[in-house]
Amino acid sequence: MTSEGPEGRAPRRRGRPSGAATSTGPDARTRILAAARTEFAGRGYDKTSIRGIAKEAGVDAALVHHYFGTKDEVFAAAIEVSFEPALVVPDILAGPVESMGERLARTFIGVWEDPATRAPLLAILRSALTHEAAAKVLRGFVLRRLLERIAADLDVPDPTFRAEMAASHMIGIAILRYVLRAEPLASADPEKIIAMAAPTLQRYLTERDAP
Amino acid sequence: MTSEGPEGRAPRRRGRPSGAATSTGPDARTRILAAARTEFAGRGYDKTSIRGIAKEAGVDAALVHHYFGTKDEVFAAAIEVSFEPALVVPDILAGPVESMGERLARTFIGVWEDPATRAPLLAILRSALTHEAAAKVLRGFVLRRLLERIAADLDVPDPTFRAEMAASHMIGIAILRYVLRAEPLASADPEKIIAMAAPTLQRYLTERDAP
Numbered sequence: 001m002t003s004e005g006p007e008g009r010a011p012r013r014r015g016r017p018s019g020a021a022t023s024t025g026p027d028a029r030t031r032i033l034a035a036a037r038t039e040f041a042g043r044g045y046d047k048t049s050i051r052g053i054a055k056e057a058g059v060d061a062a063l064v065h066h067y068f069g070t071k072d073e074v075f076a077a078a079i080e081v082s083f084e085p086a087l088v089v090p091d092i093l094a095g096p097v098e099s100m101g102e103r104l105a106r107t108f109i110g111v112w113e114d115p116a117t118r119a120p121l122l123a124i125l126r127s128a129l130t131h132e133a134a135a136k137v138l139r140g141f142v143l144r145r146l147l148e149r150i151a152a153d154l155d156v157p158d159p160t161f162r163a164e165m166a167a168s169h170m171i172g173i174a175i176l177r178y179v180l181r182a183e184p185l186a187s188a189d190p191e192k193i194i195a196m197a198a199p200t201l202q203r204y205l206t207e208r209d210a211p
Numbered sequence: 212m213t214s215e216g217p218e219g220r221a222p223r224r225r226g227r228p229s230g231a232a233t234s235t236g237p238d239a240r241t242r243i244l245a246a247a248r249t250e251f252a253g254r255g256y257d258k259t260s261i262r263g264i265a266k267e268a269g270v271d272a273a274l275v276h277h278y279f280g281t282k283d284e285v286f287a288a289a290i291e292v293s294f295e296p297a298l299v300v301p302d303i304l305a306g307p308v309e310s311m312g313e314r315l316a317r318t319f320i321g322v323w324e325d326p327a328t329r330a331p332l333l334a335i336l337r338s339a340l341t342h343e344a345a346a347k348v349l350r351g352f353v354l355r356r357l358l359e360r361i362a363a364d365l366d367v368p369d370p371t372f373r374a375e376m377a378a379s380h381m382i383g384i385a386i387l388r389y390v391l392r393a394e395p396l397a398s399a400d401p402e403k404i405i406a407m408a409a410p411t412l413q414r415y416l417t418e419r420d421a422p
């Protein structure tokens with residue numbers, strides 16, 4: 001195994017002959033994250049390795065370690081990128097309070113309806129449901145961060161609990177519709193789901209005296 | 212391997228020296244189902260075999276085939292037994308309409324709070340989320356059967372869709388609380404969860420003009 005100085009200027013490239021990319025720099029970091037998502041999605045958490053991610057990204061494994069550290073940390077970084085659409089949720093919540101539930105439902109369903117964002121979310125969810133290490137990462141890096149950011153914008157008692165109740169409904173819909181593909185939810189018009197779920201989210205996130 | 216006639220009277224037993232059980236009859240059927248739940252829960256869907264279930268139950272593999280057929284069919288039967296508590300849901304729904312949501316939330320949370328019923332449900336959920344064969348069984352044998360039984364008792368438009376929206380919320384709560392163990396939901400008082408979710412289920416299941 002060769003060792004490229006992670007800080008060094010792009011040394012001669014090994015492995016992939018493909019053209020555009022360099023093996024260090026911001027571009028390499030992006031490629032590594034994309035490779036990590038592909039590997040975790042395709043192989044599952046167990047069978048994914050730093051070495052496999054490096055190979056997929058066309059870089060040395062040492063560079064993956066340099067940018068991200070352990071496998072858990074690569075997983076966490078891949079999760080964060082995948083959840084970027086979700087991290088705009090607090091901005092959405094900052095709009096008119098009376099339509100907060102509807103905006104949240106629409107954003108969530110939109111992220112899952114788009115195959116490009118759905119695939120990594122599915123991979124993360126599957127990994128977390130079957131591997132404690134992945135569950136821990138999801139709990140620590142994303143759920144809490146996301147929930148607490150939402151909760152900070154809410155004017156209700158127990159805002160984090162309320163945010164998590166809302167999240168639980170959205171996650172349950174995702175599992176029945178996109179993972180288990182259970183009918184009639186799997187084929188329902190997204191607008192019908194949004195219309196049904198929005199008042200629930202609205203109540204959880206905005207009604208001070210609920211329940 | 213010896214072949215015991217599945218219909219035959221209990222021949223001399225092999226393998227397990229433990230006392231009470233016979234290797235055929237209703238008791239053997241019960242033992243096979245218990246063994247199937249143990250195997251699917253402990254090994255996952257992929258690694259569970261008819262032979263392993265038979266060994267765990269102290270019977271011949273031919274008897275497992277005789278009672279249940281294929282591995283998928285054993286899985287389906289194990290699911291049905293595990294979901295028995297859920298199959299009482301329609302009876303619960305038959306009570307006073309104004310407290311339907313609360314009864315449903317309480318029953319569901321109760322089933323998950325009990326470790327004896329939680330373990331097989333967790334195993335089923337994990338299998339279904341990671342293996343299409345298990346997902347298909349869950350879709351076909353249980354979700355539809357359960358949802359359609361509930362829907363038959365509802366006096367709202369799209370009753371099956373409404374029942375599935377309610378189920379999605381309960382499943383999402385189970386995943387965050389019992390599988391991912393994400394706080395604050397994981398440590399919340401069950402009564403607090405029931406109180407928050409009940410009005411949602413009530414609206415889905417009983418309010419004709421919702422949303």
